[in-house]
Amino acid sequence: MAQLLDGKAHAQRILDEVRTQVAGRASAGARPPCLAVVLVGEDPASQVYVRGKVKACAETGIRSLEFRPPAELPQAELEALIDRLNADPEVDGILVQLPLPGHQDAKRALHRIAPGKDVDGFHPVNQGLLLEGLPGLRPCTPSACMRMLAAHGVALKGLHAVVLGRSEIVGKPMALMLLEQHATVTIAHSRTRDLPGLCRQADLLVAAVGRPGLVEGSWIKPGAVVVDVGINRIEDPDLGQRIFRAEPRKLATLRDKGAVLCGDVRFGEAMEVASAVTPVPGGVGPLTIAGLMANTLQASLPG
Ligand code: NAP
Numbered sequence: 370m371a372q373l374l375d376g377k378a379h380a381q382r383i384l385d386e387v388r389t390q391v392a393g394r395a396s397a398g399a400r401p402p403c404l405a406v407v408l409v410g411e412d413p414a415s416q417v418y419v420r421g422k423v424k425a426c427a428e429t430g431i432r433s434l435e436f437r438p439p440a441e442l443p444q445a446e447l448e449a450l451i452d453r454l455n456a457d458p459e460v461d462g463i464l465v466q467l468p469l470p471g472h473q474d475a476k477r478a479l480h481r482i483a484p485g486k487d488v489d490g491f492h493p494v495n496q497g498l499l500l501e502g503l504p505g506l507r508p509c510t511p512s513a514c515m516r517m518l519a520a521h522g523v524a525l526k527g528l529h530a531v532v533l534g535r536s537e538i539v540g541k542p543m544a545l546m547l548l549e550q551h552a553t554v555t556i557a558h559s560r561t562r563d564l565p566g567l568c569r570q571a572d573l574l575v576a577a578v579g580r581p582g583l584v585e586g587s588w589i590k591p592g593a594v595v596v597d598v599g600i601n602r603i604e605d606p607d608l609g610q611r612i613f614r615a616e617p618r619k620l621a622t623l624r625d626k627g628a629v630l631c632g633d634v635r636f637g638e639a640m641e642v643a644s645a646v647t648p649v650p651g652g653v654g655p656l657t658i659a660g661l662m663a664n665t666l667q668a669s670l671p672g
Pocket of ligand 1: 654
């Protein structure tokens with residue numbers, strides 16, 4: 370049976386550390402760091418994520434400002450709001466919650482955020498610094514995965530890491546961070562041939578595809594470490610029957626509540642083959658929010 374890589378406890382340690390530093394700076398007369406969160410429209414999942422982020426701000430002593438314009442907000446007005454927040458000396462970090470409504474260009478909006486306030490680490494300047502291995506604001510989710518691996522003493526040097534997914538916010542920066550730590554990295558995506566065969570070569574498998582239960586137990590090399598970034602809400606009982614064969618509790622939740630959250634990896638099957646696995650929920654997710662608080666603190670520091 371694999372070890373459970375529990376993100377919650379480690380996330381709490383990061384939050385405690387941020388709270389201590391914020392309090393220390395406050396007692397030296399500094400104002401608290403301030404995070405501006407922009408949520409356009411009323412996407413229910415985004416509302417849940419924003420609530421979690423605002424709650425973490427309150428827990429750590431970070432001031433949060435919420436902007437909730439309607440879904441119809443024109444792109445120009447969104448960019449004008451970002452410009453105002455860029456110019457506001459009281460705001461240290463700006464987060465535009467994704468996805469944006471269909472008529473808005475997310476890339477244009479994200480590129481508008483001043484790099485020094487880009488606490489999500491999505492701006493090309495910060496992505497470029499990461500590519501060069503230089504300090505900057507780094508994307509929270511892959512940073513969270515790296516923290517998780519470090520906290521559990523996973524020695525990355527020389528490992529073959531397979532990253533499923535090549536998005537700018539998870540897959541690509543994850544691959545760069547692993548490379549920086551001397552792993553040998555393969556990036557896979559929707560056009561990759563023989564995905565199961567490739568995954569079976571991985572000492573470390575990171576799944577960030579957004580496909581519930583894509584990775585089966587038989588795809589995992591015995592003893593591998595598995596990090597599941599995917600967060601999927603499923604309602605289909607037939608899909609549940611297929612992917613929760615080794616997880617009777619998830620199946621029961623799906624039956625009783627009509628929906629359940631799961632990752633991209635079949636967790637129950639992975640636990641039988643791997644040496645360590647992250648759960649969903651409770652794995653990478655809490656660490657991502659803690660990483661956002663750490664980035665906001667970093668953005669507020671002089672220099
Ligand atoms: P994304 O932008 O949709 O990218 C998904 C990637 O997966 C793409 O590169 C895509 O390939 C690849 N892919 C899709 N289907 C595939 C398949 N059948 N086989 C192989 N590759 C496939 O997603 P994302 O933003 O990176 O997010 C990925 C997942 O992580 C989602 O479930 C998301 O909710 C979750 N997430 C979690 C957190 C957290 O805090 N835990 C944070 C961010 C995201 P192509 O490039 O070829 O299309």
